[in-house]
Amino acid sequence: xAKMGLDRHTLLVAAAEIADESGLxxxxxxxxxxxxxxxxxxxxxxxxxxxxxxxxxxxHCIRLLVxxxxxxxxxxxxxxxxxxxxxxxxxxxxxxxxxxEAFYKVNTQRHEELESAKQELLNLFxxxxxxxxxxxxxxxxxxxxxxxxxxxxASLEQHGGFQMDLKVDESVEYVLRAFLxxxxxxxxxxxx
Amino acid sequence: xAKMGLDRHTLLVAAAEIADESGLxxxxxxxxxxxxxxxxxxxxxxxxxxxxxxxxxxxHCIRLLVxxxxxxxxxxxxxxxxxxxxxxxxxxxxxxxxxxEAFYKVNTQRHEELESAKQELLNLFxxxxxxxxxxxxxxxxxxxxxxxxxxxxASLEQHGGFQMDLKVDESVEYVLRAFLxxxxxxxxxxxx
DNA sequence: GCATTATAACTAATGACATTAGTTTTGGCA
DNA sequence: TGCCAAAACTAATGTCATTAGTTATAATGC
Numbered sequence: 300x301a302k303m304g305l306d307r308h309t310l311l312v313a314a315a316e317i318a319d320e321s322g323l324x325x326x327x328x329x330x331x332x333x334x335x336x337x338x339x340x341x342x343x344x345x346x347x348x349x350x351x352x353x354x355x356x357x358x359h360c361i362r363l364l365v366x367x368x369x370x371x372x373x374x375x376x377x378x379x380x381x382x383x384x385x386x387x388x389x390x391x392x393x394x395x396x397x398x399x400e401a402f403y404k405v406n407t408q409r410h411e412e413l414e415s416a417k418q419e420l421l422n423l424f425x426x427x428x429x430x431x432x433x434x435x436x437x438x439x440x441x442x443x444x445x446x447x448x449x450x451x452x453a454s455l456e457q458h459g460g461f462q463m464d465l466k467v468d469e470s471v472e473y474v475l476r477a478f479l480x481x482x483x484x485x486x487x488x489x490x491x
Numbered sequence: 492x493a494k495m496g497l498d499r500h501t502l503l504v505a506a507a508e509i510a511d512e513s514g515l516x517x518x519x520x521x522x523x524x525x526x527x528x529x530x531x532x533x534x535x536x537x538x539x540x541x542x543x544x545x546x547x548x549x550x551h552c553i554r555l556l557v558x559x560x561x562x563x564x565x566x567x568x569x570x571x572x573x574x575x576x577x578x579x580x581x582x583x584x585x586x587x588x589x590x591x592e593a594f595y596k597v598n599t600q601r602h603e604e605l606e607s608a609k610q611e612l613l614n615l616f617x618x619x620x621x622x623x624x625x626x627x628x629x630x631x632x633x634x635x636x637x638x639x640x641x642x643x644x645a646s647l648e649q650h651g652g653f654q655m656d657l658k659v660d661e662s663v664e665y666v667l668r669a670f671l672x673x674x675x676x677x678x679x680x681x682x683x
Numbered sequence: 684g685c686a687t688t689a690t691a692a693c694t695a696a697t698g699a700c701a702t703t704a705g706t707t708t709t710g711g712c713a
Numbered sequence: 714t715g716c717c718a719a720a721a722c723t724a725a726t727g728t729c730a731t732t733a734g735t736t737a738t739a740a741t742g743c
Contacts, residue, residue, distance in 0.1 A: 302690085302691055302692065302737085302738060302739070303691080303692075304691090305691080305692090327728090327729065327730085328729080328730065328731090329728075329729060329730085337691095337692075337693095338692080338693065338694080339729085339730075339731090340692085340693075340694085340730090340731075340732080340733095341691070341692050341693070343731080343732090344690075344691050344692075345691090348730075348731070349729095349730070349731095403646060403647065403650045403652065404650060436657065437665065439655060439657050439662070440657070440661065440662040440665035440666060441665070441666070441669070443644075443653065443657075443659075443662040443666065444640070444662065444665070444666030444669070444670075446643065446647065446652070447639075447640055447643030447644045447647055447666070448636070448639055448640050448643055449643070450642075450643040450646060450647055450652075451638065451639030451640055451641070451642040451643030451644075451646070452635075452639045452643075454595060454642060454643070454646055455595065455638065455639055455642055458595050458596065460595065460638070460642075461635065463631060465628065465631050465632070465635075467635075469632065470631070470632040470635040470636065473629065473632035473633070473636070474632060474633070474635065474636030474639070474670070476673070477633070477636070477670055477673030477674050477676075478636075478666070478669055478670045478673055479673070480672070480673035480676050481668070481669030481670055481671070481672035481673035481674075481676070482669050482673075484669075484672050484673070484676055493708095493709085493721085494708085494709060494710070494719085494720060494721065495720080495721075496720090497720080497721090519699085519700065519701085520700080520701065520702090521699075521700060521701085529720095529721075529722095530721080530722065530723080531700085531701075531702090532701095532702075532703080532704095532721085532722075532723085533720070533721050533722070535702080535703090536719070536720050536721075537720090540701075540702070541700095541701070541702095
């Protein structure tokens with residue numbers, strides 16, 4: 300019974316690997332234990348059960364996503380920045396499908412870490428929308444639109460929603476350009 | 492041991508109720524059996540295990556969604572039709588959250604029913620995009636955009652993604668108007 | 684260096700599931 | 714009325730998560 304020197308972070312990384320390989324639903328404590336060559340009850344020394352592990356994955360995902368997208372917008376502004384951010388977002392979702400699943404399957408219970416990670420992501424979007432000079436409310440609407448668009452594309456793509464023989468990236472670019480065009484054109488309040 | 496007179500459709504409806512009440516993950520054969528006052532192995536007379544039940548729910552969901560949205564666009568064209576369709580879509584997702592979950596958690600295995608239900612939904616979008624006079628490719632891009640937007644909003648809303656004190660419906664309307672505006676404005680191919 | 688102690692591993696056990704095999708009942712039809 | 718297929722059942726297996734209680738080990742204090 301050698302001590303394996305596991306810690307929370309090691310578990311997290313291994314868990315993310317399992318999720319990426321076989322989907323978040325396949326992430327069981329049994330599978331994780333097997334991967335780490337340990338009996339499943341041992342995991343409880345580092346993690347508070349499966350829900351806790353999944354919540355930790357959510358935070359982990361958001362942090363990586365912030366890192367990735369923040370990196371993608373360095374030295375860019377306006378439409379360029381947005382297109383770059385969106386590209387990075389979607390590549391992230393594709394390369395880490397299981398981790399990305401954890402992103403939106405957020406547990407209702409909110410804790411400190413999760414909130415601050417989400418806030419960071421929002422801040423990134425806020426800064427990137429600044430140059431558009433939309434008002435506060437409209438900026439928030441626009442950000443929700445971007446997030447929804449990105450999540451929609453990512454989620455549908457992940458679940459095999461785009462079967463048509465047509466590149467998803469081209470759809471994304473087309474749609475983003477139309478949306479941004481629309482933002483530029485109608486900088487006025489919504490008309491009744 | 493009285494015969495309960497269960498059939499596949501009864502199971503489906505009861506299953507959808509459970510999913511709507513407690514989430515798709517809570518839909519277990521055990522729970523369904525209890526709801527129907529039957530032992531869980533009995534369910535296998537009508538359904539081929541949990542995966543089959545979930546697949547059936549997916550088809551059920553898409554059919555209801557087609558019905559609902561088709562109804563919403565009767566007598567409307569252009570932006571009006573789209574706004575109405577989108578409103579109906581999102582109301583559907585809100586009112587049947589568990590069923591809607593089944594929509595996008597599509598099993599990779601495709602069968603006849605599922606494909607034809609999906610095709611019907613696509614056809615509805617195709618017809619509604621006709622008056623925009625975009626080319627074939629661009630119409631498909633635009634439809635993907637609409638679907639992604641709708642799914643993104645629905646999914647994020649369902650998972651508590653919009654916490655800001657700002658009506659989701661207003662965001663949807665704002666974003667849709669911008670997107671449609673953009674479609675109208677840039678009817679030309681994407682420029683490099 | 685040695686004893687103590689907290690920790691990280693373990694084994695054993697329970698209870699919820701899904702699923703399969705094999706059994707009984709029953710409703711409809713010849 | 715008797716037969717049969719369908720629809721219910723019981724029993725059993727295997728996979729999980731989780732808890733309780735045990736043992737080994739590493740780090741700490743002396």
